[in-house]
Amino acid sequence: MSQLRKFQQEFHTALLDQNNVKNIEQLIDSNGISADKRINVYRNNFKFNLTEALRSTFPVIYALLGEQAFTIWSYRFIAEAPSTEGNLHNYGVKFPKFIQQQPEYSDLQLPYLVEIGEFEWAYHEVFHETEIQPIKIENLASVNPSQYNEIVFEIHPASRLLKSNFPLIKIWRLGNGLDSDEVDLDAGGVSVLIARRELTLEFQQLSNEDYNFLRLTADGHTLGAIVDTIGSENPDFNLQECLQRQFQRNNFSGFYIET
Amino acid sequence: MSELTSALKPIPAMAGIGLRAEHYELIATEKPKCGWFEVHTENYFGNGGIPHHYLHRIRKDYPISFHGVGLSLGSVDPVNTKHLQRIKQLIAEYQPGLISEHLSWSSFNGVFTNDLLPFPLTTEFFNHFKDRVNSVQDFLEVSILVENPSTYLRFKHDEIPETDFLNDLAKQTGCGLLLDVNNVFVCATNHDFSAAEYIDNINIEHVKEIHLAGHTKNHFENGSILIDTHNTVVDDLVWSLYQCAIKRTGQIATLIEWDTDLPEFEILLNEASKAQNILDQVNVAAA
Numbered sequence: 039m040s041q042l043r044k045f046q047q048e049f050h051t052a053l054l055d056q057n058n059v060k061n062i063e064q065l066i067d068s069n070g071i072s073a074d075k076r077i078n079v080y081r082n083n084f085k086f087n088l089t090e091a092l093r094s095t096f097p098v099i100y101a102l103l104g105e106q107a108f109t110i111w112s113y114r115f116i117a118e119a120p121s122t123e124g125n126l127h128n129y130g131v132k133f134p135k136f137i138q139q140q141p142e143y144s145d146l147q148l149p150y151l152v153e154i155g156e157f158e159w160a161y162h163e164v165f166h167e168t169e170i171q172p173i174k175i176e177n178l179a180s181v182n183p184s185q186y187n188e189i190v191f192e193i194h195p196a197s198r199l200l201k202s203n204f205p206l207i208k209i210w211r212l213g214n215g216l217d218s219d220e221v222d223l224d225a226g227g228v229s230v231l232i233a234r235r236e237l238t239l240e241f242q243q244l245s246n247e248d249y250n251f252l253r254l255t256a257d258g259h260t261l262g263a264i265v266d267t268i269g270s271e272n273p274d275f276n277l278q279e280c281l282q283r284q285f286q287r288n289n290f291s292g293f294y295i296e297t
Numbered sequence: 298m299s300e301l302t303s304a305l306k307p308i309p310a311m312a313g314i315g316l317r318a319e320h321y322e323l324i325a326t327e328k329p330k331c332g333w334f335e336v337h338t339e340n341y342f343g344n345g346g347i348p349h350h351y352l353h354r355i356r357k358d359y360p361i362s363f364h365g366v367g368l369s370l371g372s373v374d375p376v377n378t379k380h381l382q383r384i385k386q387l388i389a390e391y392q393p394g395l396i397s398e399h400l401s402w403s404s405f406n407g408v409f410t411n412d413l414l415p416f417p418l419t420t421e422f423f424n425h426f427k428d429r430v431n432s433v434q435d436f437l438e439v440s441i442l443v444e445n446p447s448t449y450l451r452f453k454h455d456e457i458p459e460t461d462f463l464n465d466l467a468k469q470t471g472c473g474l475l476l477d478v479n480n481v482f483v484c485a486t487n488h489d490f491s492a493a494e495y496i497d498n499i500n501i502e503h504v505k506e507i508h509l510a511g512h513t514k515n516h517f518e519n520g521s522i523l524i525d526t527h528n529t530v531v532d533d534l535v536w537s538l539y540q541c542a543i544k545r546t547g548q549i550a551t552l553i554e555w556d557t558d559l560p561e562f563e564i565l566l567n568e569a570s571k572a573q574n575i576l577d578q579v580n581v582a583a584a
């Protein structure tokens with residue numbers, strides 16, 4: 039192993055594990071302040087940077103836990119699921135599941151914490167998603183009516199579909215300081231499409247039918263198959279109105295005819 | 298390499314400001330007087346959305362430079378071509394006037410600390426770093442600037458003065474240098490050397506950009522360490538050092554960096570106009 043590789047391995051090890059600094063300590067010119075304290079400056083910086091990245095993606099979890107508890111979990115997360123890229127956009131996708139596994143989780147009495155984390159991650163993704171022009175209802179004019187059943191719509195990429203057990207939109211607004219009302223946790227869950235169209239981020243609260251429609255569409259089902267599935271549960275399902283709502287909300291970015 | 302460089306919109310020899318999301322709307326709509334803006338390249342690694350919307354708008358009114366913080370240039374890990382590919386796409390999309398990275402490393406075995414880590418100034422590291430700069434420039438088809446970092450410790454097995462390291466790097470790879478005057482001050486204080494001498498020892502013709510930022514003092518039992526925190530105004534002593542530096546460089550692109558505890562944009566404009574006044578005086582002196 040080259041000297042340089044050995045050095046980087048040992049320095050890296052010392053950063054990640056404060057009980058493993060012996061090898062690198064010998065190489066450091068302490069000049070008044072111990073090598074251990076100097077390494078600790080780097081250790082703190084790196085944990086701070088990653089914690090800040092998590093905090094900016096999960097502001098509501100941060101608000102609910104407070105700085106101290108958030109930092110403890112963040113440091114544990116950094117140790118267990120380290121960053122693997124120089125770009126931090128994808129860092130934290132596993133954070134909501136991770137907090138659920140922490141021994142203190144059940145004592146916290148915050149049963150909605152994982153759901154709100156998943157909501158925040160979806161928001162983060164939508165914020166950075168591809169810019170695409172939505173299609174208009176007029177785009178369907180070219181389709182022969184005999185092929186309507188074979189249409190598969192493509193959901194606008196800056197969209198994430200979520201279904202929850204808790205009133206996440208209210209919790210999210212409270213956690214971001216946009217509302218000050220108390221949240222009634224027994225109010226039940228929401229079905230929501232988190233959507234960004236140009237600069238506007240919105241939460242579309244969905245009926246059961248609309249949620250099912252978008253879910254099945256996202257899974258690549260044809261219009262005919264979707265109508266059959268939803269219609270078998272709800273004979274009153276009105277496809278035309280449902281489609282109009284989706285076009286009004288610019289929820290489709292394309293379609294194709296399945297052959 | 299030079300052909301592509303000349304197609305990019307050049308950064309003027311003026312004061313610029315680090316662009317942060319909190320100030321997007323103000324800059325895009327009010328178009329404040331500012332020579333140019335610098336962005337952290339990795340902040341635009343997302344496919345679209347709000348950051349790209351604003352960067353496109355702001356790019357129409359101002360030259361932009363790309364400052365990378367995540368390439369891990371000095372690492373012994375293989376060069377991350379996915380990361381480089383994304384930078385290359387962004388260069389094509391935004392035509393930045395300058396592209397910079399750090400004399401540093403931040404990953405081992407694919408695990409990133411997302412921080413700028415210190416390095417021994419050895420011939421082995423020099424050769425490795427030189428190869429890395431060469432391969433990055435070949436890949437991007439453009440020359441980059443390499444910035445002197447702040448460090449909080451030094452190694453007993455250092456062999457080469459940092460200024461020689463940077464001068465030789467520029468000479469042998471064709472890269473430019475980004476001289477961070479605050480980093481020079483921080484290192485000089487932390488490691489007991491003369492900041493003015495460091496600047497005197499840099500081959501000034503390679504310096505294409507200057508950084509100015511605020512730092513913080515961390516106290517320990519047996520002394521203190523200055524940390525490059527980018528969270529406050531530029532220190533008076535750093536301003537003095539800047540005046541020395543630009544006597545050598547002449548008018549030059551100068552960036553105000555401020556990343557955490559971000560203030561009102563007004564404060565950043567103030568810092569930039571302070572730098573601009575100093576630059577203007579140098580022009581007068583030279584005329």
Ligand SMILES: [Fe+2]
Nearest residue numbers: 444477508554
């Ligand atoms: Fe800098």
